[in-house]
Amino acid sequence: MKKLIITIIRMAVGWHFLYEGLVKLMDPNWSAESFLTNTFGFTSGFYQWLAASPGRMQLVDWLNIYGLIGIGLCLFLGIIIRWSSLAGIALLVSYYFAYPPFGISLLGNHDGSVFIVNKIFIEAAILVFIFFYKEKGYGIGAMVHDLKKSQTRSPQKSTIENRREAIKNLTVLPVLGAIGWGAWDNTKKYQIDASSGATIQINQVALSQLKGELPKGKIGGHEISRLVMGGNLIGGWAHARDLLYAGSLFKAYNSEKKIIETLMLCEQAGINCINIGYPTMSMMQKYRKVTGSKIKVIVQVGIDENNDDIYDNVTQAIDSGMDIIQLQGNWCDWLVRDQRIDVIAGLMDRIRSQGYTAGMAAHTIDSLILCEENGIIPDYYMKTMHHDNYWSAHPRENRKAFEVDGERSSDHNMFHDNCFCPFPDRTVDFINKTKIPVMGFKVLAAGAIQPSDGFNWAFENGADFICVGMFDFQVVDDVNICIDTLQNLRNRKRKWYG
Numbered sequence: 001m002k003k004l005i006i007t008i009i010r011m012a013v014g015w016h017f018l019y020e021g022l023v024k025l026m027d028p029n030w031s032a033e034s035f036l037t038n039t040f041g042f043t044s045g046f047y048q049w050l051a052a053s054p055g056r057m058q059l060v061d062w063l064n065i066y067g068l069i070g071i072g073l074c075l076f077l078g079i080i081i082r083w084s085s086l087a088g089i090a091l092l093v094s095y096y097f098a099y100p101p102f103g104i105s106l107l108g109n110h111d112g113s114v115f116i117v118n119k120i121f122i123e124a125a126i127l128v129f130i131f132f133y134k135e136k137g138y139g140i141g142a143m144v145h146d147l148k149k150s151q152t153r154s155p156q157k158s159t160i161e162n163r164r165e166a167i168k169n170l171t172v173l174p175v176l177g178a179i180g181w182g183a184w185d186n187t188k189k190y191q192i193d194a195s196s197g198a199t200i201q202i203n204q205v206a207l208s209q210l211k212g213e214l215p216k217g218k219i220g221g222h223e224i225s226r227l228v229m230g231g232n233l234i235g236g237w238a239h240a241r242d243l244l245y246a247g248s249l250f251k252a253y254n255s256e257k258k259i260i261e262t263l264m265l266c267e268q269a270g271i272n273c274i275n276i277g278y279p280t281m282s283m284m285q286k287y288r289k290v291t292g293s294k295i296k297v298i299v300q301v302g303i304d305e306n307n308d309d310i311y312d313n314v315t316q317a318i319d320s321g322m323d324i325i326q327l328q329g330n331w332c333d334w335l336v337r338d339q340r341i342d343v344i345a346g347l348m349d350r351i352r353s354q355g356y357t358a359g360m361a362a363h364t365i366d367s368l369i370l371c372e373e374n375g376i377i378p379d380y381y382m383k384t385m386h387h388d389n390y391w392s393a394h395p396r397e398n399r400k401a402f403e404v405d406g407e408r409s410s411d412h413n414m415f416h417d418n419c420f421c422p423f424p425d426r427t428v429d430f431i432n433k434t435k436i437p438v439m440g441f442k443v444l445a446a447g448a449i450q451p452s453d454g455f456n457w458a459f460e461n462g463a464d465f466i467c468v469g470m471f472d473f474q475v476v477d478d479v480n481i482c483i484d485t486l487q488n489l490r491n492r493k494r495k496w497y498g
Helices: 002-026 033-037 042-050 053-076 081-096 119-132 140-150 155-170 172-190 246-253 257-268 278-291 312-319 331-337 341-353 363-375 424-431 450-461 472-487
Strands: 216-219 222-225 228-230 273-276 294-299 324-327 355-362 380-384 438-443 464-467
Touching: 002 053, 002 081, 002 119, 002 172, 002 424, 033 042, 042 053, 053 081, 053 172, 081 119, 081 341, 155 172, 222 228, 222 273, 228 472, 257 278, 257 472, 278 312, 294 312, 312 324, 312 341, 324 331, 324 341, 324 450, 331 341, 331 355, 331 363, 341 355, 341 363, 355 363, 363 380, 363 424, 380 424, 450 464, 450 472
Parallel strands: 228 273, 228 464, 273 294, 294 324, 324 355, 355 380, 380 438, 438 464
Antiparallel strands: 216 222
């Protein structure tokens, strides 16, 4: 019985190796490149070095495919068990340290990942046991071993035992055939294998297709990329006009694991800064803790009207380790609209007195104009910046100041979550006169404008940085578009600040 149990365990691990190798072999588009380029942790430099060379990638892909197949066959059939176990351990160790589960479970690149011990760890431990365990179980190797031993026994006894043992050992062949036929039939029926993941191709541009290094600039004492990651998609805030389900959809897609994967991808693509809403601070703290990331975090603050300390948001942002503190756009508009500009002045002073860079955002240009007229100048502005040449923008004659943060109208001809820079001409005029850095946001009007168009319009009309919300499959494309845009600007008149 003990011998049978060892055989079943060994064959199960062998089939897993063999199957993973075969599905990769049958997929002409499979490559380990994206697996290697997105690695993290203290060994990531080595894996990314492997992915950086086409020649090295060809070798890595070949070793992966045929290593898995060879190890799998040997383990399943019981051939050179100890050496194939050792080779399997080495391969699994390389997988394990590509995405080391030393943080929390959401960091695992595969399912079933927990702190330190994941399924790769467990499978490697099984192979370590098989390597040191002397019992060979059943299989081709055991049959050869038994034949050699039988030569020292009596011929009659040897023949009887050989036949019995041969039948047991050769059983692995029809078992392999039955399982293999079932897998082949399943592949023909469904085309892809969702459990393996090796045949699933995601339609996104790989890091290897980056067109260059993303340019950087300075805000205060912080050097940040010209393209900044927006936090709305991560926080689940969707401006989708009348698509009321979009916010829930964003939250469902951007799980904690997906958020961390997206942020790691952003950093590897050259985006070193994110602008987040106040409620997202805890997520960024967790991301930094479990990955060791140095990404710059701009946090938007407002006022808690139920708190006697109107600067509590600022205090919490500092205690949470944020890098840059910015007055949120809707709060700036509300405070100006309600003639509470003195509160804005106090917030700017409080942020600066703590040694932090102070930003001011707005949707309505009137907010920034009135603050400047009252002598309130932040370290940088963040302003909605997009043209209005898209079908869902409501007519200019119906637009009014502070409408972006007011009540929504059911009349499409009035504001309906569809135009965030209601007066683009006045915005451009103000920005081209200001002498501090400007970060444009909502440059795509929440998806109504193509990135190449929106990026170009914002940079040509004076933005020094742009803040753009991105899903993971959009990151590399957006970085490439930003690089192209900055290299080919033709009509920018404003000098670069920052």
